[in-house]
Amino acid sequence: MGPRSRERRAGSVQNTNDSSALSKNSLAARGYVQDAFAALLVPGRARRAPLIHRGYYVRARAVRYCVRAFLEQTCVLSDVPPAQILSLGAGSDSLYFRLKSAGRLTRATVWEVDFPDVARRKVQRIRDIPELCALTGPFQEGDPASALLLGSLDYRILGLDLRQLQRLDEALATAGLDAAAPTLLLAEAVLTYLEPKSAADLIAWAAQRFSNALFVIYEQMKPHDAFGQFMQQHFRQLNSPLHGLDSFPNVEAQRRRFLQAGWTACSAMDMNEFYRRFVPAEERRRIENLEPFDEFEEWHLKCAHYFILAASKGDTFSQMLVFPATEVFPWVDPDSPAGVFPVSVVTSDSQGSNLKRYGHASTLLSPGVILSAGGFGEQEGQHCRVSKFHLLLRHCDSEWKGSQIGGWETGCKWDGRLYHTMTRLSDTQVLVLGGRLSPVTPALGILQLCISKEEDNGLEDLKVTITKAGPEEDSTLSRWRHSTTKVSYKNETYLFVYGGRSVKEPVLSDWHFLHVSTMSWVRIQVEGNAPAARHSHSACSWQGGALFAGGLGASEEPLSSILYLKPISHGFLWESVDIQPPITPRYSHTAHVLNGKLLLVGGVWIHSSSVPGVTVIDLTTGLSCEYQIDTTCVPWPLMLHNHDSILLPEEQQLLILGGGGNCFSFGTYFNPYTLALDLSSLHSEQ
Numbered sequence: 001m002g003p004r005s006r007e008r009r010a011g012s013v014q015n016t017n018d019s020s021a022l023s024k025n026s027l028a029a030r031g032y033v034q035d036a037f038a039a040l041l042v043p044g045r046a047r048r049a050p051l052i053h054r055g056y057y058v059r060a061r062a063v064r065y066c067v068r069a070f071l072e073q074t075c076v077l078s079d080v081p082p083a084q085i086l087s088l089g090a091g092s093d094s095l096y097f098r099l100k101s102a103g104r105l106t107r108a109t110v111w112e113v114d115f116p117d118v119a120r121r122k123v124q125r126i127r128d129i130p131e132l133c134a135l136t137g138p139f140q141e142g143d144p145a146s147a148l149l150l151g152s153l154d155y156r157i158l159g160l161d162l163r164q165l166q167r168l169d170e171a172l173a174t175a176g177l178d179a180a181a182p183t184l185l186l187a188e189a190v191l192t193y194l195e196p197k198s199a200a201d202l203i204a205w206a207a208q209r210f211s212n213a214l215f216v217i218y219e220q221m222k223p224h225d226a227f228g229q230f231m232q233q234h235f236r237q238l239n240s241p242l243h244g245l246d247s248f249p250n251v252e253a254q255r256r257r258f259l260q261a262g263w264t265a266c267s268a269m270d271m272n273e274f275y276r277r278f279v280p281a282e283e284r285r286r287i288e289n290l291e292p293f294d295e296f297e298e299w300h301l302k303c304a305h306y307f308i309l310a311a312s313k314g315d316t317f318s319q320m321l322v323f324p325a326t327e328v329f330p331w332v333d334p335d336s337p338a339g340v341f342p343v344s345v346v347t348s349d350s351q352g353s354n355l356k357r358y359g360h361a362s363t364l365l366s367p368g369v370i371l372s373a374g375g376f377g378e379q380e381g382q383h384c385r386v387s388k389f390h391l392l393l394r395h396c397d398s399e400w401k402g403s404q405i406g407g408w409e410t411g412c413k414w415d416g417r418l419y420h421t422m423t424r425l426s427d428t429q430v431l432v433l434g435g436r437l438s439p440v441t442p443a444l445g446i447l448q449l450c451i452s453k454e455e456d457n458g459l460e461d462l463k464v465t466i467t468k469a470g471p472e473e474d475s476t477l478s479r480w481r482h483s484t485t486k487v488s489y490k491n492e493t494y495l496f497v498y499g500g501r502s503v504k505e506p507v508l509s510d511w512h513f514l515h516v517s518t519m520s521w522v523r524i525q526v527e528g529n530a531p532a533a534r535h536s537h538s539a540c541s542w543q544g545g546a547l548f549a550g551g552l553g554a555s556e557e558p559l560s561s562i563l564y565l566k567p568i569s570h571g572f573l574w575e576s577v578d579i580q581p582p583i584t585p586r587y588s589h590t591a592h593v594l595n596g597k598l599l600l601v602g603g604v605w606i607h608s609s610s611v612p613g614v615t616v617i618d619l620t621t622g623l624s625c626e627y628q629i630d631t632t633c634v635p636w637p638l639m640l641h642n643h644d645s646i647l648l649p650e651e652q653q654l655l656i657l658g659g660g661g662n663c664f665s666f667g668t669y670f671n672p673y674t675l676a677l678d679l680s681s682l683h684s685e686q
Contacts, residue, residue, distance in 0.1 A: 018042075018092075019665075020056075020091065020092075020189070021038070021041070021042040021091060021092035021093075022042060022044060022045070022046040022048075023046070023048050023052055023053075023056050023665070024038050024042075024056060024060070024092075024093075024094075025038045025039050025042050025044075025045065025046070026045075026046055026047055026048040026052075026053065027048070027053050027056045027057060027060065029045075029047075030053055030290060030291065031290060032053055032054075032056075032057040032060075032287060032290060033057065033060050033061075035094055035098060036101075037094035037097040037098060037101075037131075037132070038094050040094075040097075040125075040129050040131060040132055041092045041093075041094055041097075041122065041125055041126075041129075041132070042092050042125075043125075049662075050290075050291040050292065050293045050295070051293075051295045051298055051299060051302070051662060051664060052664065052665050053290075053291065054287070054293070054299055055299070055302050055303075055306075055664055055665070057287060058271050058274065058275050058279070058303060059188070059218055059271070059306070061274075061275075061278070061279055062218060062271065062274050062278070062308040063095075063186070063188060063216070063218060063308075065274075065278055065322075066184075066186075066214075066216040066308070066310055066322055067085065067095070067099070067184065067186070067216075069310075069322050070083070070085070070182075070184040070214050070216075071083065071099075071104055071108060073182075073316060073317070074107070074108070074182045074316065075106075075107060075108075077182070077316065080181065080182055080212070080316070081178050081180065081181035081182075082107045082108055082109060082181060083107060083108040083109075083181060083182045083183070083184070084108065084109050084110075084111060084177060084178065084181050084182070084183045084184070085099075085108060085109070085110045085111065085183075085184045085186060086111045086112075086113070086172075086177070086183055086184065086185050086186065087110065087111065087112045087113070087186045087187075088113050088162055088185060088186065088187045088190055088202075089113070089114055089162065089187060089188070089189075089190035089193075090112035090113065090114050090122075090157075090186075091114055091118055091122075092118075092121075092122060092125075093112075093188070095110065095186075096110040096112070096135075096136075096155050097132060097135050100135045100136075100154070100155075101135060105154050108154070109153075109154040109155065109156070110154065110155050110156070111155075111156045111157075111158070111172070111175075111177060112155075112156070112157045112158065113158045113159075113160050113162065113168065113172075114159065114160075115159065115160075115161060116147075116149075116159030116160070116161075117159075118159075119149050119157050119158065119159035119160075120149060120159060122157060123141060123149045123150045123157055126150065127141075136150075136152045136155050137152050137153055138152065138153075139151060139152035139155070140152075147159055147160050147167070147171035147174075147175075148171065148174070148175045151175065156175055156176075156177075158171055158172070158175065162190070162194065162198070162202060163194060163195075163198045165201055165202065165205050168205075169205065169209065179209055179210055179211065180211055180212065181212070182212050182213070182214075182314075182316050182317070183210045183212065183213040183214070184213070184214045184215075184216065185206050185210070185213060185214070185215040185216065186216050186217075187215075187216070187217045187218075187219075188217075188218045188219075189218060189219050189220075190217070190219070191203070191217055191219060191244070192219040192220055192242045192243055192244060192245070193240055193242070193243065194243060195243050196243050196244045196247060199243065199244055200257075200261065203215070203257070203258060203261045203263075204261045204262060207261050207262030207263050207313060208262065210313075210314070211313075211314050212313070212314030212315060212316050212317065213312070213313055213314055213317065214310060214311070214312045214317050214322070215258065215263065215310070215311045215312075216308070216309065216310050216311075216322075217254075217308075217309050218306065218307070218308050218309075219306065219307070220242055220245065220305055220306055221245060221248070221249055221250055221251065221254065221270070221305060221306070221307050222245075222249060222250060222304060222305045223242070223245035223246060223249055224249065225611045225637070226611065226636070226637030226638055226639045226640075226669075227301045227302075227304075227305055227637070227639070227663060228245070228305055229636060229637040230637055230639075230663050230666055230667070230669050231305060231663070231664075231666050232245070233666075234663075234665075234666035234667060251268040251269060251270060251307050251309070254268055254307065254309055255267070255268055255309070255311075258309070258311035259311075262313070263311035263312065263313050264312065264313045265311070265312045265313070265317075266309065266310070266311040266312070267309070267310055267322055267323040267324065268307050268308065268309035268310070268323065269307060269308060269323050270303060270304055270305075270306065270307045271302075271303035271304075271306045271307065271308065272300060272303040272304055272606050274308055274323075275303060276557075277323075278323075281555070284555070284556075288506070288556065292438070292439035292440045293439060294419075294436070294439040294480075294481075294501075295661065295662055296536065296552055296556065296587070296588075296604075297587075297588050297604045297641045297642060297661050298661045298662055298663055298664060300558075300604055300606055301604060301641075301661075301663070302663075302664040304606065308323070310322035310323065337613070337625075337626050337627055337628040338616070338625035338626060338627055339625075339627045339628075339681050339682075340627065340628045340629070340630045340681075341613070341614060341627050341628070341629050341630065341677050341678055341679060341681065342630045342633070342677075342678045343629055343630060343631055343633070343634055343638075343656075343675050343676065343677050343678070344633055344634065344675065344676050344678070345633075345634055345635070345673045345674070345675060345676075346399075346400045346655065346673075346674050346675065346676045347392070347400055347401065347402050347673055347674045353401060353402040353403060354402060354672055354673055354674065355372055355377075355390050355392070355402060355657050355658045355674055356377050356378040356658070356660075356670035356671070356672060357372075357374075357375035357376060357377025357378070357386050357390075357658045357670060358375055358376055358377065358641075358642035358643065358658055358659055358660045358661055358670065359374070359375040359376050359418035359419050359642050360372050360373060360374045360375025360377070360386070360390075360418065360644060360657075360658055361373060361374060361375075361420055361421055361422040361432070361644060362422065362644040362645075362646060362657050362658075363422045363423065363424045363430055363646075364424065364646050364647075364648075365424060365427055365428070365430070365451060366427045367394070367648075367650075368393060368394035368395075369391065369392075369393055369394075369427075369451075369462070370391070370392040370393075370646055370655070370657070371389060371390070371391060371422070371430060371449070371451065371464070372389065372390040372391075372392070372644070372657060372658070373389050373390070373414070373422060373430075373432065373449070373464075374386065374414075374416070374417050374418050374420055374432075374435060375418045375658065376418055376668075377658070377670055378670060379404075383668055384416075385416035385417075385418060385437070386416070387406075387414050387416055388404045388405060388406055389404070389405050389406070389414075389449075389464050390402060390403070390404055390405075391403050391405060391462055392655075392657070392674060393462075400655075400674065402674065405462065405463065405464065406463075406464075412445075412447065412466055412467065412468050413466060414447075414466055415437065415443055416437060416443075417432075417434075417435030417436060417437060417443035417480075418435055418436060418480070419434075419435055419436055419480035419481045420432055420433060420434050420435025420436075420443060420480065421433050421434060421435075421482065421483065421484035421497075422449075423484050423486065423495055425516065427451075428450060428451045428452065429448065429449070429450060429451075430448070430449040430451070431446060431447075431448055431449075431469065431484075431495070431516075432446065432447040432448070432449060433446055433477050433482075433484050433495070433497060433514075434477045434478075434479050434480050434482055434484075434497070434500065435480050436480040439503075440503055441503075442477075442478040442479065442480065442502065442503060443480070444474065444475075444477065444478060445468055445470070445474060445477070446468065446469040446470035446474065446477065446519070447466055447467070447468065447469065448466075448467050448468070448469040449464050449465070449466060450464070450465040450466075450467065451463070451464055452465065469519050470514075470519045470520075476497070476512050476521060477497070478502050478503070479497075479500035479501060479502045479508055480500055480501060480502075480535075481499075481500050481501050481535035481536045482497060482498060482499050482500025482501075482508070482535065483497070483498050483499060483500075483537060483538070483539030483548065484496070484497050484498075484539075485498070485539045485540065485541055485546040485565075486541045486546075487513075487541065487544060487545055487546055487565065487567070487572070488544040488567065489513075489524055489544075489567065489571070489572070492515065492516075492517065493516045493517075494513045494514060494515055494516065494522070494524070495513070495514040495516060496511060496512075496513060496546055496565065497511060497512045497513075497514060498510075498511040498539065498546075498548065499511075499533065499534045499535050499537060499548075499551065500535045501535045506554070506556075507533040507534060507535050507552070507553065507554050508533055508535065509530060509531070509532065509533035509534075511526070524571050524572065525570055525571030525572070526565070526571055526572045526573070526574065527568070527571065527572070527573045527574070528573045528574030528575060529574060529576075530574060531548070531561065531563050531574060532553055532554070532559065532561070533553065533554050534548075534550075534551030534552060534553055534559055534587075535551060535552055535587075536551055536552045536587040536588045537549060537550050537551025537552075537559070537587060538550060538551075538589050538590055538591035538600060538603075539591065540591045540592055540593055540598075541593075542564070542593050542598075542619070543567070544567040545564060545565045545566050545567045545572060546564075546565040547562065547563070547564055547565075547577070547591065547593065547598060547619075548562070548563040548564075548565070549561075549562045549563075549583070549589075549591055549598070549600055550562075550583070550585065550586045550587050550589060550600070550603065551587050552587040552588075557585070558585035558586050558587050558604070558605060558606055559585055559587070560582050560583050560584065560585040560586075561576060562576070562577040562579055562583065562598070562617070563575065563576060563577065564576075564577050577619075577622065578622050579617055579622050579623075579624050580622055580623055580624065581624060582624075583600065583615055583617070583624055584605045584612075584615075585605060585606065586600070586603040586604060586605040586612060587603055587604055588602075588603045588604050588641040588642055589601055589602050589603025589604075589612065589640075589641070590602065590603075590643065590644060590645040592645070592647040592654065593619070594647060594649055594652075594679065594682065595649075595682065595683065596618065596619050596620055597616050597617060597618055597619065597682065598616075598617040598619055599614055599615070599616055599617075599647075599654070599679075600612075600614065600615040600617070601614050601640065601645050601654065601656070601677075602614075602640025602641060602643060602645075602656075602659075603640065603641055604641050611640065612640060613626060613627050613628045613629040613640075614626075614627040614629065614677070615627075616682065629677065634673065634675055635672055635673060637669070638659075638671060638675070639659050639660045639661065639669060639671055640656070640659060641659060641660075641661065642658070642659050642660060642661050643656055643657060643658050643659025643660075643671065644656075644657045644658060644659075645657065645677075652678070652679045652680040652682070652683050653676050653677065653678060653679060654676070654677040654679055655674060655675070655676055655677075656671075656674065656675040656676075656677060657674050658670070658671060658674075659671040
């Protein structure tokens with residue numbers, strides 16, 4: 001790489017600091033953290049989305065935990081020099097001012113290093129803001145040719161390129177950094193922006209330079225799954241590609257990286273694990289109630305792709321494990337899957353033919369017609385709540401073609417809802433229940449969709465007429481992320497509506513029966529222990545009753561239970577289905593029953609070496625096994641959450657429609673094609 005390319009990349013990396021600083025500013029403004037200094041250090045304002053707030057909150061909390069552990073370990077030591085915090089790539093971070101105002105720097109100093117331009121901007125900002133100067137106390141500004149740009153009694157700012165290690169070493173020594181003092185090296189999303197050799201040299205230099213130190217890093221990992229691929233693509237587009245992820249793709253590889261570089265102890269975990277183990281339940285509840293939120297999949301996936309690591313050495317820290325090795329979430333590592341399901345593209349790439357949306361619902365009207373409605377997706381070049389319906393039509397030779405169509409209104413129009421359910425009543429009738437317009441606006445009322453066509457004009461001329469059904473004002477369906485399943489009682493068909501969430505309740509445990517013939521709610525006796533509240537679970541009809549799997553529970557934790565709403569003579573009975581081995585807790589998946597086997601397709605699970613494929617459960621024996629999905633022949637990445645799926649039992653196929661999500665600050669991703677999963681190997685095993 002030439003000098004100009006390196007300079008352009010350095011500029012791009014500096015821009016990530018500016019974006020991060022605005023996010024931290026927004027984080028404090030919304031009350032996630034107490035930080036009166038973020039707004040003083042960064043001019044300008046930006047209101048970030050709740051998902052970004054959560055991501056930056058858990059980052060801030062993890063770093064704060066490590067800094068406090070370091071200071072608590074060193075503040076009791078009277079026979080060693082004062083402690084030092086060396087923040088590498090500090091940017092506009094307010095760490096020094098927060099520690100100083102809290103009285104935590106009585107025997108400690110803070111050193112910051114960043115690109116000269118970034119460091120100079122920060123020094124100028126400090127000089128211009130009286131509240132900041134009051135905390136630093138008298139300080140000197142360095143000579144323009146000097147690396148030391150600000151020096152006070154307990155605060156130093158240096159403008160240096162971390163890739164120039166010899167100059168870094170000399171400048172720190174000249175400025176008075178004590179290599180023998182207890183030192184915390186802090187690098188938040190820094191090493192991954194360095195080329196692998198530069199990052200390795202920096203880790204090894206720190207191990208050699210400091211005799212008594214703790215090195216804390218926070219950055220990305222897991223590059224190979226769909227979210228990881230999309231994350232990397234985002235940073236490449238910013239001209240600040242992530243380095244080293246292929247060599248160090250997980251926390252264990254990162255641990256080995258530091259131990260092999262000379263650090264004597266090292267512990268690390270992903271941010272899902274940190275959030276559950278080190279953020280108290282009361283604080284989690286506070287955070288989770290600060291803003292309306294409904295992006296759980298992307299929150300857990302983001303946390304799965306970032307980690308916090310603490311490596312130590314020296315008399316004070318040599319045996320210190322900041323993160324002891326215990327796990328909150330069960331670990332799953334399906335290295336030996338029971339089988340592999342091939343997958344192929346079934347739709348063309350013509351304009352409007354592909355279903356690019358998530359949070360939608362789909363239903364099979366007849367063997368050759370699939371209707372999808374709602375969700376968030378692409379429409380006329382814009383990302384929005386989708387108002388058009390999508391039809392997937394099968395032609396000769398099993399070829400499927402998709403098209404977008406509008407709705408004809410009869411008393412109401414499609415309201416743009418998502419996370420609703422759609423249930424087929426006949427070849428031409430579909431019932432839409434629940435959903436939301438926003439996390440604070442439920443989609444009220446039942447909609448009935450009638451599919452018709454002009455005579456002799458073929459399937460392409462199908463149209464959808466929308467009418468209201470059921471009571472005008474019906475609070476029963478003020479919910480989303482619920483399930484609606486056909487069940488049978490006394491030879492009558494009912495829709496069993498279960499779970500979900502609402503504006504007032506983050507998770508619901510109630511259920512209701514809708515009598516299809518009269519479109520009225522009825523009471524039917526249900527015995528047995530009521531299951532835990534949940535949303536984003538799967539549900540499918542089976543033997544007159546319904547099977548439910550997984551979901552997200554009251555504490556935003558994935559569930560592993562499988563439940564059967566069993567028909568009995570005078571109603572139904574809740575039964576827990578015993579599965580061996582138990583399924584990995586998951587949510588945002590889909591489910592179907594094929595040949596006596598329950599298939600759980602995709603979803604989000606928290607702690608794994610791979611993304612979910614298909615879990616196959618024999619409903620007779622209770623035995624479960626994992627199948628991988630072979631995506632060799634389809635465009636990548638493929639995100640198997642917020643999707644829908646349609647089972648075609650005669651063809652032994654499963655169609656996967658849509659899926660994706662708003663991937664943290666990296667952008668929104670939609671699966672571009674409808675895919676067919678080949679399940680024929682299941683049939684051959686019987």
